[in-house]
Amino acid sequence: MRHFALAIVLAVSVVTLLPHPTAAQDKPAAAPAVTGARGEFLAEVAYYEQRYTRIAEAVPAEKYSWRPAEGVRSIGEVYAHIAAANYGIAKLLGTPPPAGFDPKAFNAAAGDKAKTVQTLKDSFAHFRGAILAIKDADLNNALKMFGQDTTVRGAFFLATGHFGEHLGQSIAYARQNGIVPPWTEERMKQEAAKPKP
Secondary structure, three states, X not given: OHHHHHHHHHHHHHHHHOXXXXXXXXXXOOOOXXXXXXXXXXXXXXXXXXXXXXXXXHOOHHHXXXXXXXXXXXXXXXXXXXXXXXXXXXXXXOOOOOOOOOHHHHHHOOOOHHHHHHHHHHHHHHHHHHHHHOOHHHOOOEEEEOOEEEEHHHHHHHHHHHHHHHHXXXXXXXXXXXXXXXXXXXXXXXXXXXXXX
16 A cells, blocks of 8 residues: 555656646747857847847838838838848858748838738748758858858858848938837836936
């Protein structure tokens, strides 16, 4: 009887320690830890993804077709350009775009805020997958990007510069339309809430 009771206690303990099926479904699986150049670049990509997504969501839908001058990208076209570049650079790094990919369709839909924001989010998810698929041993492989001879690791730097260039453009466009970037607005509120000396 004692062995039976001990077996019951052990079985209950094991079942209690196992993850609950619904809890596991509610939480996405943790991404594998990536270190070195790929990990550092993924951190940069996460930073820019958060900034682009937040400013794209802050811009009112009716402003997506606004442009500072004729022949210059509109607000929505800047976000469409970043999305297309994410897929294009991913392809350069060895991950082809999904079936049916058409970057021209991005520009055609650039005036539609909901479609453009979703396209932007999807492109960053695809880009992250492309970076995770790269092997550390391939970081010094030669490739050509933006007309320059570089390496896979060098492409990380070029992509970061590209992100920075168009984020600055997006911020300028937003400010010209009276939109304060969300992260700046948050910082201003925090500073205003601080007690004065």
